[in-house]
Amino acid sequence: MSDELVRMERINKFFGRVQALSDVTLAVRRKEIVGLLGDNGAGKSTLIKILSGALRADTGDIYLRGNRVDIRNTTDAMAYGIETIYQDSALVTELSIARNVFLGREPVKNPRWLNRLDQRLMSEVARESLRKAGITKEIPPTTPISALSGGERQAVAIARAMHFESDLIILDEPTNNLGVEETKGVLRFVRSARDSGHSCIFIAHNIYHVFQVVDRIIILRRGKKVADDIDPKRTTIEAVEELITGLEINKGV
Amino acid sequence: MHTEFHKGGVRRNSIRFLQSLISRPEFGPFVLLVLEIVVFTARSPAFISPGNISNLLAFTPELGMISLGMTLLMVSGEFDLSVGSVFGFAPIVMWTFYNTHTTSLEIGFLVAMLISAVIGFVNGWFVTKLKIPSFLVTLGMLLVVRGTALYITDGFPQRTWTSDSLLMRVIVGEFRLADLRIYTSLLWFIFFAIILGYVLAGSKAGNWILASGGNPEAARARGVRVTRTKMTLFILTALISAYAGITSSIRVSAANPNSGTGYELEVIAMVVIGGTALSGGRGTIVGTVLGVLILRMMRNGIVLIGVPGLAYNIFIGGIILGMMALHSWLERRHRTGT
Amino acid sequence: MPNKFRLLMPILGTMAALAMPIAGLAEGAKPIYYWISHGSPTDPVWTYFLQGAEQWGKDMGADVRTSFHSGDVPSQQEAVRAAISAKARGIVTSTPDPGSLTKVIAEAHAAGIPVVIMNTEDKTSGRDAYVGGDNVAIGRRWAQYLVDHNFVKKGDFVWMPVEVPGATYQVLETQGIDSVFKPLGITYEITEAKLDQAEIISRMSDYLTANKSKIKAIIGLGDLVTGSIKRVFDQVGVKAGEIPVVGWGNSLETAQEVLDGYVNAAMWQDPQATSYMALSLASMIAGGIPPGFDISVGTLYEKDKAGTYLKIMQGAKEHK
Ligand SMILES: Nc1ncnc2c1ncn2[C@@H]1O[C@H](COP(=O)(O)OP(=O)(O)O)[C@@H](O)[C@H]1O
Ligand SMILES: [Mg+2]
Numbered sequence: 001m002s003d004e005l006v007r008m009e010r011i012n013k014f015f016g017r018v019q020a021l022s023d024v025t026l027a028v029r030r031k032e033i034v035g036l037l038g039d040n041g042a043g044k045s046t047l048i049k050i051l052s053g054a055l056r057a058d059t060g061d062i063y064l065r066g067n068r069v070d071i072r073n074t075t076d077a078m079a080y081g082i083e084t085i086y087q088d089s090a091l092v093t094e095l096s097i098a099r100n101v102f103l104g105r106e107p108v109k110n111p112r113w114l115n116r117l118d119q120r121l122m123s124e125v126a127r128e129s130l131r132k133a134g135i136t137k138e139i140p141p142t143t144p145i146s147a148l149s150g151g152e153r154q155a156v157a158i159a160r161a162m163h164f165e166s167d168l169i170i171l172d173e174p175t176n177n178l179g180v181e182e183t184k185g186v187l188r189f190v191r192s193a194r195d196s197g198h199s200c201i202f203i204a205h206n207i208y209h210v211f212q213v214v215d216r217i218i219i220l221r222r223g224k225k226v227a228d229d230i231d232p233k234r235t236t237i238e239a240v241e242e243l244i245t246g247l248e249i250n251k252g253v
Numbered sequence: 254m255h256t257e258f259h260k261g262g263v264r265r266n267s268i269r270f271l272q273s274l275i276s277r278p279e280f281g282p283f284v285l286l287v288l289e290i291v292v293f294t295a296r297s298p299a300f301i302s303p304g305n306i307s308n309l310l311a312f313t314p315e316l317g318m319i320s321l322g323m324t325l326l327m328v329s330g331e332f333d334l335s336v337g338s339v340f341g342f343a344p345i346v347m348w349t350f351y352n353t354h355t356t357s358l359e360i361g362f363l364v365a366m367l368i369s370a371v372i373g374f375v376n377g378w379f380v381t382k383l384k385i386p387s388f389l390v391t392l393g394m395l396l397v398v399r400g401t402a403l404y405i406t407d408g409f410p411q412r413t414w415t416s417d418s419l420l421m422r423v424i425v426g427e428f429r430l431a432d433l434r435i436y437t438s439l440l441w442f443i444f445f446a447i448i449l450g451y452v453l454a455g456s457k458a459g460n461w462i463l464a465s466g467g468n469p470e471a472a473r474a475r476g477v478r479v480t481r482t483k484m485t486l487f488i489l490t491a492l493i494s495a496y497a498g499i500t501s502s503i504r505v506s507a508a509n510p511n512s513g514t515g516y517e518l519e520v521i522a523m524v525v526i527g528g529t530a531l532s533g534g535r536g537t538i539v540g541t542v543l544g545v546l547i548l549r550m551m552r553n554g555i556v557l558i559g560v561p562g563l564a565y566n567i568f569i570g571g572i573i574l575g576m577m578a579l580h581s582w583l584e585r586r587h588r589t590g591t
Numbered sequence: 592m593p594n595k596f597r598l599l600m601p602i603l604g605t606m607a608a609l610a611m612p613i614a615g616l617a618e619g620a621k622p623i624y625y626w627i628s629h630g631s632p633t634d635p636v637w638t639y640f641l642q643g644a645e646q647w648g649k650d651m652g653a654d655v656r657t658s659f660h661s662g663d664v665p666s667q668q669e670a671v672r673a674a675i676s677a678k679a680r681g682i683v684t685s686t687p688d689p690g691s692l693t694k695v696i697a698e699a700h701a702a703g704i705p706v707v708i709m710n711t712e713d714k715t716s717g718r719d720a721y722v723g724g725d726n727v728a729i730g731r732r733w734a735q736y737l738v739d740h741n742f743v744k745k746g747d748f749v750w751m752p753v754e755v756p757g758a759t760y761q762v763l764e765t766q767g768i769d770s771v772f773k774p775l776g777i778t779y780e781i782t783e784a785k786l787d788q789a790e791i792i793s794r795m796s797d798y799l800t801a802n803k804s805k806i807k808a809i810i811g812l813g814d815l816v817t818g819s820i821k822r823v824f825d826q827v828g829v830k831a832g833e834i835p836v837v838g839w840g841n842s843l844e845t846a847q848e849v850l851d852g853y854v855n856a857a858m859w860q861d862p863q864a865t866s867y868m869a870l871s872l873a874s875m876i877a878g879g880i881p882p883g884f885d886i887s888v889g890t891l892y893e894k895d896k897a898g899t900y901l902k903i904m905q906g907a908k909e910h911k
Contacts (some may be wrong), residue, residue: 515661
């Protein structure tokens with residue numbers, strides 16, 4: 001287990017009386033792309049929000065490289081190298097691409113007390129990481145997010161996650177509302193994340209997308225983990241669908 | 254062939270430069286300001302006489318300073334209606350301390366600034382911690398502060414003194430520059446404008462201010478300390494309003510508990526005319542300085558050319574509506590990505 | 592990019608169109624006078640003042656430029672300086688705060704422009720002349736009136752509502768009142784009524800309801816508050832004459848209240864005449880005749896004379 005990056009153990013989460021998660025355990029290895037599947041309301045978002053610091057678990061532990069950690073908020077999570085990309089990408093639309101990429105972690109020039117943004121560095125890095133995230137069109141890093149398409153916005157969020165060398169990038173339904181080409185871009189990124197040394201948790205509605213890019217599939221149903229070790233190369237989409245809905249469990253898994 | 258290509262490039266570059274100039278949000282206010290100067294000067298050449306320019310530059314820094322603080326606060330997505338009452342209250346505190354021989358003028362000044370900082374802190378605390386809209390919080394604060402000023406003075410103006418204290422000379426000393434009579438408050442205003450302009454556009458703190466107003470949830474998720482940013486700006490706005498009020502009381506030799514009444518709306522108008530979004534996330538100090546000059550010149554100019562006293566506000570209101578229309582139109586164009 | 596101008600032009604066009612006819616008046620060789628009020632344009636008495644100024648401009652063929660500053664000292668100082676820049680022949684203004692005009696008056700004098708203060712006096716300001724009432728004396732007269740008519744005696748309490756506490760006139764009037772009441776052991780309280788008619792009535796009614804039994808007399812320190820007495824009495828259920836009232840009487844409402852017995856005596860300050868005389872004095876001084884005097888105005892009128900002032904004010908209103 002030496003190559004295990006993150007382990008969430010026996011996570012429980014209640015919203016009032018609703019138990020969103022019960023005793024869920026999940027592990028992600030280094031350079032592993034994990035697909036997290038489940039019907040609407042199965043608890044996928046809740047689970048990864050706990051990992052990214054947006055929510056706190058009622059009970060359960062989180063381990064990072066074997067050490068128990070306490071993730072109290074999103075800042076903690078980012079400090080531990082966990083980046084999350086949501087469907088609406090959480091960008092500030094009034095600000096430029098460069099300013100969004102570095103939001104909250106702005107590089108400051110010397111002397112530091114002047115608190116001066118290193119705008120040149122920000123622009124260079126933003127341009128570079130946009131290209132890495134699969135944007136071939138030349139977009140100046142000073143362009144405000146409000147002028148970008150949905151896919152381009154997602155690419156900015158991805159570029160941000162990549163630049164900060166996060167060990168784990170979580171994508172919660174990143175392809176919703178995206179066009180065909182833009183979706184391809186996101187999938188290409190997920191596939192390449194492994195090669196650049198990142199681990200990924202990928203949540204998507206479209207099972208075909210998940211099948212195309214992940215190493216392993218985990219399935220949640222009504223807050224419980226029902227499958228943990230599905231290899232997309234050796235199982236069928238139908239089988240996975242049955243697991244998700246819980247209607248008929250195929251023995252071939 | 255080569256040189257021709259080069260020339261074309263230069264022309265294209267200068268066209269692009271012009272275009273980028275025109276598409277800046279400050280361009281509209283800038284054109285308006287130039288037109289105002291032209292129209293008023295044509296109507297009354299005295300408008301650009303040294304006497305009138307001195308006159309214009311006397312009061313402008315006082316409202317201008319508040320507008321600078323208000324700009325940052327509004328960019329962060331909040332605003333403050335209590336600035337006018339703090340403007341009136343701070344000098345009352347300073348002069349009361351001095352006139353009752355409780356403290357020296359300098360200590361009185363520090364106490365007034367300290368109390369104002371507390372006012373800003375309370376505003377910020379109610380808004381960020383209790384999550385009450387700033388409109389309601391600062392409206393309440395406006396009444397509390399104005400009421401306190403009236404209560405402690407029984408409605409009487411405080412006596413002010415034109416002594417030759419160093420503090421007073423530093424705040425609003427008078428000096429001549431060629432034919433102009435300038436107050437040091439103008440220098441302070443320029444100084445604050447440069448500092449805050451830099452903070453907003455060039456510093457890390459500025460990025461946090463913009464992000465806090467633009468999308469506070471996203472900013473918070475990225476580790477931006479939204480609450481602390483807004484809190485700081487509420488305190489800054491209160492401090493700068495207090496400072497402006499003290500400046501004004503020394504300059505005009507009057508510390509009336511009612512002074513600054515209605516300034517909050519005048520200042521918000523200045524900031525908004527300068528292109529800052531009422532909803533936050535967008536705005537510049539340059540724009541605000543233009544907005545300040547536009548409204549101040551309008552007020553000065555229409556008295557000078559003799560618009561009937563009762564018709565006064567028609568013009569001010571007209572300018573505000575016109576600039577709002579322009580900004581919203583530019584914004585829509587901006588959003589469609591042209 | 593010319594698109595941008597398409598939107599800007601109509602706005603600027605409208606501005607220019609508004610500015611044209613007004614500026615047109617200013618042309619020619621008409622002498623320019625500035626009439627700068629510290630009052631509020633929503634205060635009825637100031638509309639009478641304004642009429643006097645406009646009347647004078649018409650009669651004398653002068654360009655009288657008027658502005659209101661609602662007690663905002665910096666903006667009023669700026670207006671006086673604008674008048675200096677415009678090379679006015681004379682300036683008439685009123686004092687927002689004692690001492691607040693001293694500097695600008697010195698500047699006007701340095702430019703050879705006479706300054707006459709109307710309505711609210713500031714003796715130490717260096718002004719050339721004063722036209723108006725003596726607010727301390729007026730306060731004394733009100734207080735004395737109440738004492739002389741045996742409306743108040745030692746230990747009594749008098750309520751003194753005012754629109755905005757802290758205004759110069761109120762400060763001075765209170766001084767005069769205090770000089771009469773204090774030696775007699777009569778106490779008083781000043782309350783804020785605001786400048787909005789509806790709010791004035793509601794605030795005054797609230798106060799009166801709470802303190803009805805304690806209040807032995809009322810002094811209305813401003814026109815709006817005194818003019819609201821009938822409505823406040825009616826609302827609270829106080830009969831005309833049940834509580835003696837004195838105060839300002841420059842409004843139709845107050846004159847009517849005096850006629851109807853709600854107000855015992857009211858002070859008329861001749862607003863049109865004040866403006867008219869102040870501008871005349873300014874013109875006279877500019878012409879080289881120094882004034883060795885101030886002009887004092889103001890009469891305390893009772894039921895018998897109320898009709899006269901009612902008529903003057905009605906006439907002025909129709910005139911508009
Ligand atoms: N903030 C919340 N308050 C109350 N219930 C919530 C909240 N967030 C999620 N839930 C509930 O928890 C369950 C899991 O939701 P979620 O994690 O969003 O599911 P998924 O992302 O798999 O569609 C659902 O029943 C949902 O209604
Ligand atoms: Mg979800």
